[in-house]
Amino acid sequence: MSSCTSGVYLLTVFFTLSSIALAQFPRECVSLQTLTSGECCPGLFPQQTPDANDRCGSTLGRGQCLPIVADSRPHGPEYTLDGMDDREQWPTRFFNRSCRCNGRFDGYNCGSCKPGWTGDNCDMQIVVVRKNLMELRDGEKKRFVDALDLAKRTVHPDYVIATRHYANLIDFNQNTTNFENISIYDLFVWTHFYSVSKTFLGLGNGSAGGIDFSHEGPAFLTWHRFHLLQLERDIQRLLDDPSFALPYWNFAIGGNECDICKDDLMGARSNFDPNMLSQNSIFSRWQVVCQFVEDYESLGTICNSTAGDPIRRNPAGNSDRPMVQRLPEMEDVAQCLEVTLFDTPPYFSNSSDSFRNSIEGYSEPSGRYDSTVRTLHNLAHLFLNGTGGQTHLSPNDPIFVVLHTFTDAVFDEWLKRHNADSSQYPLENAPIGHNRQYNMVPFWPPVTNSEMFVTAPENLGYSYQVQWPGRTLTITEILTIGVIAALVLVAFVFAVISCIVHRRHSKSEVLQPLLGDQYQRYAEDQKENAVMVKTDESMNTQIKKL
Ligand SMILES: *[C@@H]1O[C@H](CO)[C@@H](O)[C@H](O)[C@H]1NC(C)=O
Ligand SMILES: *[C@@H]1O[C@H](CO)[C@@H](O)[C@H](O)[C@H]1NC(C)=O
Ligand SMILES: *[C@@H]1O[C@H](CO)[C@@H](O)[C@H](O)[C@H]1NC(C)=O
Ligand SMILES: *[C@@H]1O[C@H](CO)[C@@H](O)[C@H](O)[C@H]1NC(C)=O
Numbered sequence: 001m002s003s004c005t006s007g008v009y010l011l012t013v014f015f016t017l018s019s020i021a022l023a024q025f026p027r028e029c030v031s032l033q034t035l036t037s038g039e040c041c042p043g044l045f046p047q048q049t050p051d052a053n054d055r056c057g058s059t060l061g062r063g064q065c066l067p068i069v070a071d072s073r074p075h076g077p078e079y080t081l082d083g084m085d086d087r088e089q090w091p092t093r094f095f096n097r098s099c100r101c102n103g104r105f106d107g108y109n110c111g112s113c114k115p116g117w118t119g120d121n122c123d124m125q126i127v128v129v130r131k132n133l134m135e136l137r138d139g140e141k142k143r144f145v146d147a148l149d150l151a152k153r154t155v156h157p158d159y160v161i162a163t164r165h166y167a168n169l170i171d172f173n174q175n176t177t178n179f180e181n182i183s184i185y186d187l188f189v190w191t192h193f194y195s196v197s198k199t200f201l202g203l204g205n206g207s208a209g210g211i212d213f214s215h216e217g218p219a220f221l222t223w224h225r226f227h228l229l230q231l232e233r234d235i236q237r238l239l240d241d242p243s244f245a246l247p248y249w250n251f252a253i254g255g256n257e258c259d260i261c262k263d264d265l266m267g268a269r270s271n272f273d274p275n276m277l278s279q280n281s282i283f284s285r286w287q288v289v290c291q292f293v294e295d296y297e298s299l300g301t302i303c304n305s306t307a308g309d310p311i312r313r314n315p316a317g318n319s320d321r322p323m324v325q326r327l328p329e330m331e332d333v334a335q336c337l338e339v340t341l342f343d344t345p346p347y348f349s350n351s352s353d354s355f356r357n358s359i360e361g362y363s364e365p366s367g368r369y370d371s372t373v374r375t376l377h378n379l380a381h382l383f384l385n386g387t388g389g390q391t392h393l394s395p396n397d398p399i400f401v402v403l404h405t406f407t408d409a410v411f412d413e414w415l416k417r418h419n420a421d422s423s424q425y426p427l428e429n430a431p432i433g434h435n436r437q438y439n440m441v442p443f444w445p446p447v448t449n450s451e452m453f454v455t456a457p458e459n460l461g462y463s464y465q466v467q468w469p470g471r472t473l474t475i476t477e478i479l480t481i482g483v484i485a486a487l488v489l490v491a492f493v494f495a496v497i498s499c500i501v502h503r504r505h506s507k508s509e510v511l512q513p514l515l516g517d518q519y520q521r522y523a524e525d526q527k528e529n530a531v532m533v534k535t536d537e538s539m540n541t542q543i544k545k546l
């Protein structure tokens with residue numbers, strides 16, 4: 001009996017400790033009582049210690065229940081309805097207090113570890129490697145596809161979704177609240193939908209645009225980075241494998257072929273309908289959520305877990321828009337990595353010379369703004385011509401995941417090359433939700449844009465294995481290099497002549513043994529040295545790839 005109890009206890013401890021804390025509200029916080037208290041600070045071991053003092057694992061020194069700080073700096077002019085949207089100053093319309101975790105602890109109840117740390121006490125460091133989907137071994141491909149499918153079918157262990165705006169969240173006639181369970185993958189879809197949905201103006205008044213918490217502004221990169229991290233960590237926990245990493249799709253391959261659209265990867269085209277997925281792909285059985293956008297916008301309901309149509313996709317199929325029938329090129333990636341400023345006023349989809357607007361794809365890769373172009377990230381979405389090409393629905397197509405990991409890889413490379421720190425991220429006057437200290441909508445517990453504006457391997461526990469293109473040189477640079485090379489050559493010839501003259505005078509006894517030694521070592525044991533050299537080379541590549 002006692003061994004059984006301790007077994008149950010250990011299991012509970014295990015699940016609570018491995019819990020990760022990202023996204024909508026924890027199931028423990030959506031009761032009428034908790035919601036009206038404005039405080040979401042669950043205990044770390046609710047089953048063991050219903051004691052209110054154990055909130056946020058405080059008895060273990062993991063965290064504390066503290067007031068939430070929301071950004072109140074001015075936002076840009078795109079959104080004019082201040083006071084009308086319950087996502088403003090996220091998440092204070094819903095909660096004013098949350099767990100703030102110490103050190104390496106993280107999560108809605110401080111029961112999990114900050115990215116990059118693992119173990120019961122979060123004292124083991126871990127960096128997972130995100131690899132090219134096309135270069136995975138067959139077993140790894142299957143593992144990834146199966147993991148997505150399992151996430152699509154498994155109810156999220158911690159989080160539930162609101163199905164109404166704040167005004168209608170509580171049903172005072174029945175003393176109930178409007179929240180639903182949702183699967184891990186559908187939560188990923190819902191979160192994106194919620195961040196882009198319009199402002200509801202009341203029954204009969206419709207909804208208004210001018211608001212997007214995750215696109216057309218600097219938060220585009222930080223928001224999607226956190227979104228992916230959440231899915232990756234949810235899947236790590238689902239598989240009980242802290243080394244699981246999301247792969248990426250290098251979409252910058254030009255041409256009109258979708259190389260990852262194969263049945264062992266993201267699904268081939270159906271033989272019967274060019275807009276659908278092949279029956280041999282597991283993804284042909286997926287049904288989209290958040291499809292009934294018109295309902296949500298007119299009735300003020302928000303997307304719930306109701307399943308809709310299958311995924312549609314017709315790569316390179318948009319004959320009305322030839323521009324989106326070809327994927328971006330690696331040269332485009334090389335160019336956007338050269339843009340020196342992270343973002344520029346008005347920090348919007350018409351910013352010029354903005355790295356963010358270039359990789360997002362509203363300006364040319366070089367940074368020049370042109371309202372008609374669609375490049376890089378945007379182009380890869382539009383190329384799909386279907387579910388993955390519509391902002392409200394796009395994460396329903398699992399290509400979204402690998403399209404965004406690549407976008408995030410470019411972001412990480414930019415952060416590294418430009419030694420970025422958060423002072424390069426706009427503090428104010430970015431569109432609503434996009435200021436540096438804004439809590440990203442709708443993640444829980446609160447996390448700011450600036451927290452994601454850091455290099456991933458050192459701060460977020462993942463790295464990318466990517467071979468980045470060298471940049472192409474301008475004519476001036478080629479000429480400069482030519483002149484320098486000529487000077488070096490002249491100097492070298494001069495040095496060699498001096499040496500020969502010198503050697504004729506003093507016999508070269510000092511130089512020769514060294515040269516001979518080196519030569520002999522390679523000659524003596526060719527086999528072993530060849531292996532050694534190979535190991536060295538692969539080590540070098542590893543280091544370079546990190
Ligand atoms: C949080 O605090 C703000 C400002 O004091 C207040 O307007 C809001 O109603 C509070 N929210 C909750 C959920 O208590
Ligand atoms: C709802 O809660 C209020 C306040 O706690 C109470 O007065 C009321 O009777 C409850 N209504 C129902 C239907 O339970
Ligand atoms: C969700 O599922 C859990 C566990 O099955 C259940 O206890 C709960 O009532 C469900 N609904 C909500 C809104 O949490
Ligand atoms: C619709 O808008 C009008 C005018 O702004 C306002 O008076 C009315 O209360 C709104 N209706 C609802 C249901 O919010």
Ligand SMILES: *[C@@H]1O[C@H](CO)[C@@H](O)[C@H](O)[C@H]1NC(C)=O
Pocket residue numbers: 163292295296301303304305306
């Ligand atoms: C869920 O969404 C569907 C489609 O908009 C709607 O018909 C249904 O009433 C919603 N359910 C809830 C509980 O809001």
Ligand SMILES: *[C@@H]1O[C@H](CO)[C@@H](O)[C@H](O)[C@H]1NC(C)=O
Pocket residue numbers: 317318319320321385386387389390
């Ligand atoms: C797909 O392409 C067709 C034209 O061939 C176009 O009419 C349609 O709007 C596109 N759909 C999406 C979702 O991009």
Ligand SMILES: *[C@@H]1O[C@H](CO)[C@@H](O)[C@H](O)[C@H]1NC(C)=O
Pocket residue numbers: 346348350
């Ligand atoms: C960018 O777009 C906004 C909103 O349409 C407009 O007010 C602003 O003048 C534009 N700025 C530039 C630099 O094009």
